[in-house]
Amino acid sequence: MKILVLISNVPDTTTKIRFTGDNKAFDATGVQWIINPWDELALTRAMELKEKGGVESITVANVGTKITEPTLRKALAVGADDAIRVDAEPLDAYFVAKQLAEVAKGYDLIMAGIEASDYNGSGVGGMLAELLEINSVSAVSGIDLTDGQLKILREIDGGTQTLEISTPVLTVVQKGIAIDPRIPAMRGIMMARKKPLKVVPAVEAETRTDFLSFELPAPKAACKMVEEDNAKELIRLLHEEAKVL
Amino acid sequence: MSVLVYTENWDGKFKKLSYEMVSFAAAIAKEMGSSLTALSIGHVADEELKSLGKYGANKVLNVQDDRFESLDNKALADAVAKAAEAEGAKVIIFAHNNEGKAIAPRLSVRMNAGMVSGVNGLPVSVEPFVVRKKLFTGKAFANIQIKTDVKVITFAQNSYEIVEQGGDVVIEAFDPQLSDDEFNTTVKETNKITGKVILTDAEIVVSGGRGLKGPENWGILEELAGLLDAGTACSRPVADEGWRPKEEHVGQTGKIIAPNVYFAIGISGAIQHLGGVNSSKIIVAVNKDPEAPIFEAADYGIIGDLFKVVPQLIDAVKEMKANG
Numbered sequence: 001m002k003i004l005v006l007i008s009n010v011p012d013t014t015t016k017i018r019f020t021g022d023n024k025a026f027d028a029t030g031v032q033w034i035i036n037p038w039d040e041l042a043l044t045r046a047m048e049l050k051e052k053g054g055v056e057s058i059t060v061a062n063v064g065t066k067i068t069e070p071t072l073r074k075a076l077a078v079g080a081d082d083a084i085r086v087d088a089e090p091l092d093a094y095f096v097a098k099q100l101a102e103v104a105k106g107y108d109l110i111m112a113g114i115e116a117s118d119y120n121g122s123g124v125g126g127m128l129a130e131l132l133e134i135n136s137v138s139a140v141s142g143i144d145l146t147d148g149q150l151k152i153l154r155e156i157d158g159g160t161q162t163l164e165i166s167t168p169v170l171t172v173v174q175k176g177i178a179i180d181p182r183i184p185a186m187r188g189i190m191m192a193r194k195k196p197l198k199v200v201p202a203v204e205a206e207t208r209t210d211f212l213s214f215e216l217p218a219p220k221a222a223c224k225m226v227e228e229d230n231a232k233e234l235i236r237l238l239h240e241e242a243k244v245l
Numbered sequence: 246m247s248v249l250v251y252t253e254n255w256d257g258k259f260k261k262l263s264y265e266m267v268s269f270a271a272a273i274a275k276e277m278g279s280s281l282t283a284l285s286i287g288h289v290a291d292e293e294l295k296s297l298g299k300y301g302a303n304k305v306l307n308v309q310d311d312r313f314e315s316l317d318n319k320a321l322a323d324a325v326a327k328a329a330e331a332e333g334a335k336v337i338i339f340a341h342n343n344e345g346k347a348i349a350p351r352l353s354v355r356m357n358a359g360m361v362s363g364v365n366g367l368p369v370s371v372e373p374f375v376v377r378k379k380l381f382t383g384k385a386f387a388n389i390q391i392k393t394d395v396k397v398i399t400f401a402q403n404s405y406e407i408v409e410q411g412g413d414v415v416i417e418a419f420d421p422q423l424s425d426d427e428f429n430t431t432v433k434e435t436n437k438i439t440g441k442v443i444l445t446d447a448e449i450v451v452s453g454g455r456g457l458k459g460p461e462n463w464g465i466l467e468e469l470a471g472l473l474d475a476g477t478a479c480s481r482p483v484a485d486e487g488w489r490p491k492e493e494h495v496g497q498t499g500k501i502i503a504p505n506v507y508f509a510i511g512i513s514g515a516i517q518h519l520g521g522v523n524s525s526k527i528i529v530a531v532n533k534d535p536e537a538p539i540f541e542a543a544d545y546g547i548i549g550d551l552f553k554v555v556p557q558l559i560d561a562v563k564e565m566k567a568n569g
Contacts, residue, residue, distance in 0.1 A: 013497060014516055017384045037498055093360065094353070114346070115362075117497065119380055119387075122341075122362045122399070126318070126350025135429045136318045138347030151433075155343060156316070157255065157445075159437035163315075165430050172346070175499050176491060208359030208393050212375060215386040223530070223540045228549025231557035232564075234529065237545060239565055242527050244505045245449070245473065 001148065001167070003050075003058045004107040005043045006100065006124065007075055008036035008090075008116040009068035019214040026118075026214070035071050037181070038113025040078075044178035045143055046111060047079045054145050057081045059107070063090045063099045069197065076192035077184030083195070088202035093123035098205035100124070101131040108167040109150065114139070114174040122172075129170040137165060141176030247304075248274040248281050249334035251325060252297065253344055254289045260446070262340055262402055264300050269367070269405040270338045271301025276371045282306060282332045284325060284419075286313050291416055298414025300407065306332070306419035316344065317430040322351035324421040329356060331419070334395065336374075341399035342445065349399050359391035365404040365524075382497050382520035401524070402445070403503040444493065447476030450504045452495060452522075454480040456511020456532060456551055460488035465555045466510060472562045478502070480512045496521035511551045514539025531555070 011017075011031045018027040035043070046058045060075040061084040062068050072083040086099040104110055112125030129136035141160070142153030152163045152171060184192070226234045238245045250270035252263045267283055274281040283302040285294060287309070294305045306328050313321060325348060329337050337352065339345030341363045353360035361376050369375040374391045376398060391398075444450065451470040453463060463477075470477045477493060484494035495502050497520035507525035511532060512518060519542050522528065530543035531551050540546050547554050 011381075013382075013520070015381075017381050019385070041498075093350070097350075097354070117382060120363055120378070120382060122346045123350045123353070123360055126322075126347065127354050127360075129318070130322065130351040130354035136347070136351065137430065138318060139343040154316075156435070157253075157343065158441075158443040159435060161432050161436070162434040163430055163432055175494065179485075208353075208391065209361060210390045210392060212388045212390055214380070215388075217383070217386065220542065221544070223543045223546045226545065226547050228547055228554060231547055231549075231554045232561035234545055234547060235558055235561035235565055238506060238527065238529070242506075242544070244527050245562075245565065 001055050001108045001145065002106065003046045003055055004104055004110045005039065005046050005058060005060045005075070005080065006110065006112040007039045007043070007060045007062040007072060008113065009033050009062060009064050009071040010036045010116050010118045013037065013117055017216065023214045033067065033071055035075055036113050036116045038115065038174060040181040041178040042111040042113055042173045043075055043078055043080060044180070044182045045173070047182060048178065049143065049145050052145070054148060059084060061086070061100060061103055063088055063096045065089055072197055073192050074184060076195045076197070077188040078182045079188060081195065083197040084200055085197065086200050086202055092207045092209045093121045093127060094208045095205050097124050097127035097131055099202055100128050102203050103200055104128060104132060110168070110170040112170065112172050114172055125170055125172040132170070134168045134170060135165055136170040136172065137163060138172040140171040140173045143171060143173070143177065246279045247332045247334050248277065248279055248336045248338065249329050249332055250281065250283050250302070250338045251345070251348070252283050252285050253340065254285065254287050257287065257289050257293065259289070259293060259296060261407070262446070263297070264407045265402070265405055266338065266340055266400060267297050267300040267302050268408040269400055271408070271410065272367055273336060273338070273371065274301070276368070277335070279335065280304065282334070284308070284328050286310070286321070286324065294416050295414055298412055299409050301410050301412065302414050303412070304415045304417060306417055308419050308421060310420070312423070312425070312428050315428060315430040315432050316347070317428045318347045318351060319429065320423055320427045321348045322355055323423055323427060325352050326355040327421040328419060329395070336396045336398070339397070339399045341401045345399045349397050353397040356395045356397065357393060358395035358397045359393040360397040361389050361391060362399040363401045364398045365401040367405070379524070383523040401503065403524070438492070442474060442476040444476040444478055444495070444500055445502055447502070448505045449473045449475035450478050450502060450506070451475045451508045451510065452478035452480070452512060453483060453510050454512030455482050463489070465559065469508070469555060469559050469562065472559065472566065480518050509539050509543070510555060512539055513537045514542055
């Protein structure tokens with residue numbers, strides 16, 4: 001089985017978010033870039049499956065400019081066998097899915113995180129599956145592989161389901177798929193330098209959405225404090241003032 | 246021309262989310278001067294389908310086909326595409342939940358439509374079609390234009406008020422005519438958690454963190470939650486320690502929730518935790534550390550010992566309920 005893990009390059013989740021002058025673009029000054037946390041868990045699960053046997057190779061792919069290469073190298077250091085970077089600015093979800101569709105053929109299992117922690121789009125995985133005309137399963141919190149057959153655990157409202165599905169399949173994975181993301185070891189970092197990172201030119205593709213402007217949330221009103229010994233007052237405030245109880 | 250809203254049912258019944266979605270879709274349809282069609286897949290009685298009319302649906306397409314029970318993403322996207330084509334839908338609306346996230350992106354490709362997910366309010370304008378959503382897990386907003394003729398959006402739960410408006414509704418059986426080979430997902434086993442408030446649905450959530458010191462101390466939170474018909478949740482360290490089931494973990498990498506009231510008890514409020522709860526209408530914090538970041542996000546707070554505070558809250562809720 002050949003696995004492809006889609007990697008989004010995102011600002012560290014503790015980044016203070018700023019936009020440039022007229023709020024038209026994200027201000028990337030001084031930003032630390034990381035593997036999108038969900039993609040990192042997807043890669044971790046792919047590694048676990050490979051260690052159990054039955055996985056031939058793990059490829060990681062990203063659509064981005066040269067600045068995303070350290071993130072792909074990190075994925076290689078974690079344990080992916082090779083990486084593909086489609087050389088383009090990731091303009092919107094459809095544009096990215098179109099680029100990935102060019103490099104995502106020939107894999108049995110494609111794994112995408114449920115969303116990227118920057119634009120929270122949740123779009124690329126499903127769009128790619130439709131472009132490739134393959135099956136997809138979303139809300140996946142577990143994947144097992146036995147004798148070439150995938151067993152997939154999916155979250156549904158108020159429960160879980162165990163599924164079987166034929167390959168090729170794209171899974172959109174979320175919480176539970178792996179517990180702790182793998183951290184690259186020194187040996188992995190050394191080896192990653194020699195692993196193949198293929199740069200592929202972008203294909204012609206349209207964008208279907210435009211980010212017009214960004215805003216930061218309005219500052220929140222100060223927290224209203226209630227004394228420890230008078231906690232009952234809190235319930236009165238929630239009931240009579242906030243009217244939420 | 247129409248607006249199409251995808252509705253979900255739970256064992257044949259709609260719930261608050263369905264009505265919220267229809268109300269939201271009806272407002273968009275009105276703005277665009279078009280009609281609103283709701284799509285229902287599953288076994289829902291006519292009376293229940295008619296209830297969608299109260300919230301502004303003009304027509305309900307009723308798909309009754311057991312094969313969709315496997316929630317095959319591709320087949321569902323195909324079915325919605327056929328309904329959208331039949332209705333001449335220009336805007337197709339899903340919930341931003343498991344099912345919506347599974348179908349909407351596929352459908353957008355099928356319909357040559359641009360898609361924006363997690364839209365949290367009515368469009369800024371319908372011509373051009375501009376919607377607003379949160380980015381960076383609540384740390385920013387963006388206004389995004391969808392440039393295509395057909396638009397697909399997923400709607401963030403609890404971001405629109407239910408509006409009853411009455412009106413006639415037509416119910417039509419609809420058969421998307423899919424062949425068996427379009428269904429490739431086989432469900433081997435289903436495990437439902439019963440008798441508990443579903444977290445992403447709950448209007449009130451009582452959540453505990455490391456401040457509770459151990460799983461044996463959760464009784465007071467469960468009692469408070471029980472009295473309020475609230476869901477119970479926890480912070481990541483608590484789930485990682487195995488004090489609570491991992492399904493209860495809320496935060497950036499856990500469940501993302503938006504209840505009316507979120508009680509953060511003994512939770513310091515790390516930025517990753519806030520990412521999962523900052524869409525709550527009201528956040529209440531109880532923490533002994535006055536410097537805890539949760540107080541910056543909270544609307545109401547108590548600095549103090551939760552083991553003294555929570556029993557008082559329980560008494561106060563009992564009194565409130567006794568007084569009607």
